[in-house]
Amino acid sequence: MSELFKYTASEWSAIQLSLYVALICAVITLPLAIVVGWFLARKKFFGKSVLEGIIHLPLVLPPITTGYLLLLVFGNRGVIGKFFYETFGIQIAFSFYAAVIAAIFVSFPLVTRSIRLSIELVDQKLEEAARTLGASNLRVFFTITLPLALPGVISGFILSFARSLGEFGATISFAGNIEGKTQTLPLAIFSEMQVPGQEASTMRLVVVSVILSLLAMIAAEFLNKRVIKSKTA
Amino acid sequence: MTPALSFHIKLQRKDFTLDVKADIPNWITGIFGPSGHGKTSLLNSIAGIVTPDSGYIHLNGDILLDTNKKKNVKIRQRRVGYVFQDERLFPHYTIRKNLLYGEKNPDPELFNEVVDTLQIAHLLNKKPEQCSGGEKQRAAIGRAIISGSKILLMDEPFSALDVNLRREIIPYLNRVHQKFSLPILIVSHDLPDLLSLTDNLLLLKNGQLLGHGKFTDLLDRPENLELMHESGWYNVMHLSVFAHLESKNMVLLKSNKSNLQIQALTQTIGKDVAINQALKVLIKPESIALSKEPVQNISLRNQVEGTMKDVLLKDGLAFCIVDIGENIIVEVTEVSQKSMCLEKGQRVYCLFKSASLKIY
Numbered sequence: 001m002s003e004l005f006k007y008t009a010s011e012w013s014a015i016q017l018s019l020y021v022a023l024i025c026a027v028i029t030l031p032l033a034i035v036v037g038w039f040l041a042r043k044k045f046f047g048k049s050v051l052e053g054i055i056h057l058p059l060v061l062p063p064i065t066t067g068y069l070l071l072l073v074f075g076n077r078g079v080i081g082k083f084f085y086e087t088f089g090i091q092i093a094f095s096f097y098a099a100v101i102a103a104i105f106v107s108f109p110l111v112t113r114s115i116r117l118s119i120e121l122v123d124q125k126l127e128e129a130a131r132t133l134g135a136s137n138l139r140v141f142f143t144i145t146l147p148l149a150l151p152g153v154i155s156g157f158i159l160s161f162a163r164s165l166g167e168f169g170a171t172i173s174f175a176g177n178i179e180g181k182t183q184t185l186p187l188a189i190f191s192e193m194q195v196p197g198q199e200a201s202t203m204r205l206v207v208v209s210v211i212l213s214l215l216a217m218i219a220a221e222f223l224n225k226r227v228i229k230s231k232t233a
Numbered sequence: 234m235t236p237a238l239s240f241h242i243k244l245q246r247k248d249f250t251l252d253v254k255a256d257i258p259n260w261i262t263g264i265f266g267p268s269g270h271g272k273t274s275l276l277n278s279i280a281g282i283v284t285p286d287s288g289y290i291h292l293n294g295d296i297l298l299d300t301n302k303k304k305n306v307k308i309r310q311r312r313v314g315y316v317f318q319d320e321r322l323f324p325h326y327t328i329r330k331n332l333l334y335g336e337k338n339p340d341p342e343l344f345n346e347v348v349d350t351l352q353i354a355h356l357l358n359k360k361p362e363q364c365s366g367g368e369k370q371r372a373a374i375g376r377a378i379i380s381g382s383k384i385l386l387m388d389e390p391f392s393a394l395d396v397n398l399r400r401e402i403i404p405y406l407n408r409v410h411q412k413f414s415l416p417i418l419i420v421s422h423d424l425p426d427l428l429s430l431t432d433n434l435l436l437l438k439n440g441q442l443l444g445h446g447k448f449t450d451l452l453d454r455p456e457n458l459e460l461m462h463e464s465g466w467y468n469v470m471h472l473s474v475f476a477h478l479e480s481k482n483m484v485l486l487k488s489n490k491s492n493l494q495i496q497a498l499t500q501t502i503g504k505d506v507a508i509n510q511a512l513k514v515l516i517k518p519e520s521i522a523l524s525k526e527p528v529q530n531i532s533l534r535n536q537v538e539g540t541m542k543d544v545l546l547k548d549g550l551a552f553c554i555v556d557i558g559e560n561i562i563v564e565v566t567e568v569s570q571k572s573m574c575l576e577k578g579q580r581v582y583c584l585f586k587s588a589s590l591k592i593y
Contacts (some may be wrong), residue, residue, distance in 0.1 A: 129321035131308040131442055133335030133380045145335075147325050 001064055004204055011201065013180050015208055021096075021184055022164035025103035029111050029160045034153065037115035038102035038141070042124075051106035056109045064171025066105060070174040074101060099182045110150035111156040117153020118165035119145060151224045165212055185209050237416040241288040242278045244271075244440075249586055251285075251440040261410050261426035266460070268435035272420040275437070276386045279418070280315045281308035283590045293383055298371035302353045314377025314415075318389040322361035328372045329357040335380020347375045350408050366394050371404050376414055385409070387419040403593055404427050409512075424464040428575045429515055429553070429593050432469040436460060454567060460521055460550065467515040467591070468561040470495075474510045483534065483587065486514060487531060491558025492504055497532045499588050514593045518564035520589040523553065524582045525573060534587045538558040551575070 007015075040052060058066050074081040074092040092098055096196045112171060122145050130140045146153070168186040175182040185205060192202040236256035238434050245253040251271040264272050277283040279290055281297070282304060290298040292313070297306045314533040322331050332347070333339065344355060346355050351371040356364055364372065370390055377385055387406075391399045405432065410417050427434065428448060436443035443460065445552055451457045472486040475591075477493065487494040497514070506512075512570045527536055539557035551570035553563045563583060565575075575581065 007560055063522070084473070123321075124315065125321055126323060127317070128308075129315070130319060130334065132311075132313060132315040133376065134309045134312070136309060136441070144323060 004200065007204060008201070009225065010179055010183075011188065011205060014183050014185050014205065017096075017099075017180075018165055018185035021099045021103055022161045024100050024200050025107060025164040026157050026160040028100070028183070029104050029108055030153070030157050033108060033111040033115050033156055033160075034146070037156075038114045038119055038145070040112070041116045041119040055112055056221075058106050058170075059109045062168075063106065064173050066100060067170035067173025070098070070102060070105060074174070086166040093174060094178065094182065096175075096181060099184060102170040102174045103167045106167050106170050107160040107163035111160045114156040114159055115149065118149040119195065121152075122148040127144070142180075150188050154223045155220050158216050158223070162213055162216040163218075164180060165216070185212075234585070235294075236281070238290070238292050238418070240279065240290040242275060242285045242290065243287045244274060244278060244283065244285045247276070248439055248440045251278075252497070253321070253435075253437065253440070253442045253444060254288075255435055255445050257416060257418060257435075258433070259414065259416045260433050261406070261419060261431040262433050262435055264418060264420045264437060265424055265427055265464075266422065267464075268422050268444075270437050271440040272422070272437055273388055274440075276315070276388050276418065276420055280313045280382075280386055281306065284317075289306065314382025314385045316373045316385065316387045316390055318375055318392055319363070320366075320373040320375055322369055324361055327358050327360055328353060328531045329369060331361070332357075332370060332376050332379050334376060338378050339381075340429060344379060347378050351375045351405055352411055360433065367402055371405055374405065375407060377413065383411065384417065385415050385417045387417065389421055390419065391423060393420060399426060403526065405593070406430055411439070414496050422464065423469065424461055424466050425515075428467045428469050429513065431590070437483070443492055444578065447560075449554060449562065452545065452552070452554060452562065455545070455547070458547065462547070462552075465517075465518055466562070470516075470520075470559050472512055472514050472516040473583070474506050474508050476508070476513065477504070486512065488558050493558030495537060495590075496587050497552050497590050497592060501587075501590060501592050515591040516561075516585055516589055518552065518562040520585055521561070521563045522566060522584040523555075523563055523569075523573070523575065525579070526583055527582055532586075533584045535583075535585050537583045539583055541575060541577050542580055543577055544575060546570075553581075555581060555583055 007110045015181055026205065036055065072078050075084045076082060076091060081092050092101065105173055126144055127140050129146050135143065166186060168190065171182065171184060172187055177183050177187045183191065185208065189209065190201055192198040192205060237259040241254040242251060251274050254401065264275065268559050274283060277577055278285045279528065285298065287300040288298065289296070289300070296304055298304065326334070346558055351374060353368065353371050353375055356368055356372060361369055390402065391574040395404065397428055406417065409415065414590050419427065419430060432448040434448055434451060435445045437453060438460060444454060444457050448504055470493070472488050472495070474484060475487040476485040477499070482499045483496045484499050485494060489578040495514070502512070537557045541553055542556050542560065543554040546567055549567050551565050551567045553575060555561055555563055561583065
């Protein structure tokens with residue numbers, strides 16, 4: 001029983017790396033998703049449906065396909081990967097960056113969807129009223145739209161964090177499964193499952209995985225309720 | 234008098250065309266017409282929310298829109314205060330923050346004056362949802378004034394309020410107009426509400442201007458008469474308090490421009506109303522009776538002599554326009570009009586009860 005609480009250095013490393021990747025992913029994804037979510041919620045433009053389709057593609061694509069496509073673009077011979085490798089000597093594929101990029105691509109549609117929906121729920125008449133009071137579009141966004149869409153933004157942030165924690169398919173094909181470098185929690189669980197007699201280690205990682213995901217969901221719910229309460233107080 | 238606002242707005246929307254040209258003085262002007270006939274589109278065009286296909290809008294000499302000169306000032310630069318039907322206070326801000334949204338550092342004197350005039354000091358730290366409908370409307374008016382508006386546009390400000398709250402808000406609007414000398418353009422499909430505020434009307438139907446002017450002056454066209462009669466109307470008299478007849482529980486009201494004087498119940502006006510206080514006195518045309526001679530031994534406290542200016546017949550009714558120092562409408566049946574031989578130019582007496590008066 002005590003084996004369930006004895007975490008090895010490589011297990012700690014996987015847990016820390018997972019949290020690190022998830023946090024960086026959520027921080028990068030959020031502002032991008034806010035901008036794209038606002039455009040999709042408020043603007044009508046030619047090709048909007050196509051753009052929506054592309055953004056939501058990672059939701060329905062097999063994760064391994066997403067990983068492969070990322071490898072094509074960000075690999076050392078890919079359009080972007082080649083540029084980074086030749087200009088800065090940075091190899092993106094099979095690195096920590098790749099784990100973060102894979103998490104961003106997979107969680108982006110979920111976050112964008114959450115933020116877009118909450119922005120759509122903000123009464124545009126309030127934005128109109130703010131403009132008649134002399135507010136610029138940017139001020140309207142930061143003082144009216146964003147605060148009123150805050151529950152969706154917070155949900156989006158935590159959703160991005162939680163989705164990154166669980167990311168597997170795209171990460172293993174694009175970032176690899178390198179211990180201490182790209183081996184996140186799900187990858188570590190997968191690795192342990194492949195080795196006979198590692199049930200205790202697998203269980204330790206599974207427990208952490210479940211607890212982290214649960215905490216993220218509880219935090220999302222708690223923050224959401226607090227925001228709603230503070231708005232109506 | 235130089236108009237505060239001049240506009241000619243042409244706007245085409247599917248099957249609907251708005252084409253209105255008018256010069257609005259620095260008064261309270263009521264825009265009246267049936268629902269869906271272009272009133273809100275007109276306000277939205279002036280505010281810049283909607284861009285007309287062609288035309289111009291000038292406010293205090295400044296060009297807000299001129300399609301010939303390809304000039305269209307942005308909404309946020311127009312300084313047009315818009316009070317919406319649904320107040321549109323920002324729900325996540327307190328009333329104080331709402332008031333300061335358009336102008337973070339207003340003149341403290343102006344801020345205090347607005348707060349005092351609209352009596353919203355006790356609301357400053359409350360959120361909008363903690364306020365009543367009337368309080369929210371007052372806060373929305375305050376917000377528009379503090380933001381430095383040069384004109385106040387109000388879209389159906391009474392429609393969301395019950396009768397008591399309507400009565401509550403009307404005196405505030407009069408005070409705002411007097412204190413801040415702001416022209417007010419107020420849209421309503423409820424004529425009695427508008428007339429309790431102003432008798433300067435702009436009539437809209439099917440997106441076209443039917444008439445613009447004083448209420449009684451607009452009655453000479455049958456289509457205006459029809460439009461206004463359908464929605465219920467009032468006569469509006471501008472009078473001042475002349476004396477409190479305390480032993481009779483009455484107040485004597487007089488016109489500053491003519492010899493018109495009437496008696497009203499003290500309880501309708503209030504005991505504390507000062508001598509010379511200007512008031513708007515409203516009475517329904519059907520609440521007035523006509524006589525060709527003064528009537529003795531009658532309970533009615535008001536018998537006002539006047540001259541018949543016109544008689545308009547419609548659906549068995551006769552609308553008599555009588556000059557009693559101000560033009561008023563008296564509604565009688567066509568049968569009565571014929572049997573009394575009521576005609577233009579005759580001297581008549583308008584009889585009405587003190588209790589039938591509404592006073593603001």
